[in-house]
Amino acid sequence: MKNRLRTAVALGAASLLAVSACGSNDDGAGASDDETISIVGFAVPEAANKAIAEEWATTDEGEGVEFKTSYGASGDQSRAVESGLDADYVHFSVASDVTRLVDAGLVADTWDDGPTKGIVSSSVVVFAVREGNPEGIETWDDLIRPGIEIVTPNPASSGAARWNALAAWGQVIKGGGSEADAQAYLTSFFNNVVALPGSGRDATTAFLGGTGDVLMAYENEAILAHQNGEEFDYIIPDTTMLIENPAAVLEDATPKAQEWLDFVLSEDGQRQFALTGFRPVIDGVEYGEVEGANDPANPYPDVPNLLTVETDFGTWDELSDKFFDEETGIVTQIIAASGKGE
Amino acid sequence: MTAVAVPRGRSARRRRPARPGGLSRVSGLGLGVAMLWFSLLVLIPLLAVVVTAADGGWETFRAALTNEQTAAAIRLTVGMALLVTAINVVMGTLIAWVLVRDRFVGKRVLEVLIDIPFALPTIVAGLVLLSLYGNDSPVGVNVANTRGAVFLAFLFVTLPFVVRTVQPVLAELDRDAEEAAASLGASRFTTFRRIVLPALTPAIAAGAALSFARAVSEYGALVLLSGNLPFKTEVTSVRILSSIENDNLTSAAAVATILLAISLAVIVTLDVVQRRIARRG
Numbered sequence: 001m002k003n004r005l006r007t008a009v010a011l012g013a014a015s016l017l018a019v020s021a022c023g024s025n026d027d028g029a030g031a032s033d034d035e036t037i038s039i040v041g042f043a044v045p046e047a048a049n050k051a052i053a054e055e056w057a058t059t060d061e062g063e064g065v066e067f068k069t070s071y072g073a074s075g076d077q078s079r080a081v082e083s084g085l086d087a088d089y090v091h092f093s094v095a096s097d098v099t100r101l102v103d104a105g106l107v108a109d110t111w112d113d114g115p116t117k118g119i120v121s122s123s124v125v126v127f128a129v130r131e132g133n134p135e136g137i138e139t140w141d142d143l144i145r146p147g148i149e150i151v152t153p154n155p156a157s158s159g160a161a162r163w164n165a166l167a168a169w170g171q172v173i174k175g176g177g178s179e180a181d182a183q184a185y186l187t188s189f190f191n192n193v194v195a196l197p198g199s200g201r202d203a204t205t206a207f208l209g210g211t212g213d214v215l216m217a218y219e220n221e222a223i224l225a226h227q228n229g230e231e232f233d234y235i236i237p238d239t240t241m242l243i244e245n246p247a248a249v250l251e252d253a254t255p256k257a258q259e260w261l262d263f264v265l266s267e268d269g270q271r272q273f274a275l276t277g278f279r280p281v282i283d284g285v286e287y288g289e290v291e292g293a294n295d296p297a298n299p300y301p302d303v304p305n306l307l308t309v310e311t312d313f314g315t316w317d318e319l320s321d322k323f324f325d326e327e328t329g330i331v332t333q334i335i336a337a338s339g340k341g342e
Numbered sequence: 343m344t345a346v347a348v349p350r351g352r353s354a355r356r357r358r359p360a361r362p363g364g365l366s367r368v369s370g371l372g373l374g375v376a377m378l379w380f381s382l383l384v385l386i387p388l389l390a391v392v393v394t395a396a397d398g399g400w401e402t403f404r405a406a407l408t409n410e411q412t413a414a415a416i417r418l419t420v421g422m423a424l425l426v427t428a429i430n431v432v433m434g435t436l437i438a439w440v441l442v443r444d445r446f447v448g449k450r451v452l453e454v455l456i457d458i459p460f461a462l463p464t465i466v467a468g469l470v471l472l473s474l475y476g477n478d479s480p481v482g483v484n485v486a487n488t489r490g491a492v493f494l495a496f497l498f499v500t501l502p503f504v505v506r507t508v509q510p511v512l513a514e515l516d517r518d519a520e521e522a523a524a525s526l527g528a529s530r531f532t533t534f535r536r537i538v539l540p541a542l543t544p545a546i547a548a549g550a551a552l553s554f555a556r557a558v559s560e561y562g563a564l565v566l567l568s569g570n571l572p573f574k575t576e577v578t579s580v581r582i583l584s585s586i587e588n589d590n591l592t593s594a595a596a597v598a599t600i601l602l603a604i605s606l607a608v609i610v611t612l613d614v615v616q617r618r619i620a621r622r623g
Binding site: 324327340 | 565571572589
């Protein structure tokens, strides 16, 4: 209890510090409004963005630019911007969070015309397992063995968790299976799920707190968690899903925001992403060793069969309707059925 | 206690000069400020929820209620909240009794600790519960991903309500009546039932209503431990979040409205029961 209290006090102090840090950020913005960029993003790339900002500050364009930042759950952040949260640059987990802003007239519909199609960071779906991999989990088929306990964030309430369900579905199709086979696989998969926490963060916390044998995670989160001293292994399956995180500049943003986006997509920007666990979205980025990866010298091994939204699923709109519709979505129904089975 | 307070209130009201408008300027101002405050913070947001829900018409309510997963979540949430409230009524009164009537070492510490569930951010409470009653439980109790987790989380966050509402009333309670009852030969149980309990009932009911309302809306404390498994441990808040994630605000508001209606019904029922018991005393 004493430890808990201490943790609570420490957390309280940390959040106070964070709040006051945000406050001083605002006060420090003595420069004109053009020199301040508001970043609104999902929680994970915070560390990378901070590092990129420091790097940018040493260049001519970036010198003296102030940042206001807000990080949280991707969907929540997107809805906040839609309903008026001030933002110049947004960075989300899934493309549908950007298209929501396109529909609201806040982002130009040409946002994904660039060479990376609007994507600024990427990763892959991996299996996080207990240290030493006691259950010997290597493949997707291992996940549906009887008795394996899976933790995955809830695809219903977490947009980002949808990547996991898509990966599980897509690998069956990629292996030559039919949609019926994929449905059968997902059914066995969700029958083995012991917890569906609300977000990726909650799922990781639950897993580290002792729940389950395997956590459906992202490579970047696994690497970042290792860098922060967490102890578990992660396995990159031979067939997995490429996770693509989009970013966009808002229509009425300061011109600096576009320069920032260009820098994020440059080699210097992508190097910082690579160092915090994301796979670079352009070729030829030199990042040396990445601490926390399975093999720091070769942190991002090629995946033999890489699934992407574009080639395997079409568009986010289509796949959202097909898989995640609240009443008729395939994944929605499988999850509901898995609950009734017991 | 109530028997003393009520006549005093009446005589005070009688002393005030009656004005044609019924309210003095000061109390009118007070009422105005109170209503404005209440409207801004509570009435208007609640109305907005109901209006959003009504946007979809009855169809949305029907869809929300006939969705088996949502219906199961509502049943679990309300059922568990009622159970936890019933336990709190007993345990909360007991703890308040111990705190007021008994002297023991560590009483002041306990007094402070009772409020911890108020002070902790619920997600921290969730972490504490996960590390104590999860798979790696040091005390050998593992309720992770079972209904026990929902039950525990509700119990944890609602503990202070009944204690804190009953405690001051119990402390003010005149012991003369109890002694008189005892001297007339009433057993301790009869004294408690006929003398103490009626005086405490309004406070217990108020605490129970708070405790129920808090349990129904709880999310943070159970999210790490309960696993959100549909038909098993998924609570209504998770269903509402799912609807929001799907940009289906009318459905989210409809479920919220149903929950509001249930809570209102429970709170009104508690009040009716409370009045009946208090009158009987």
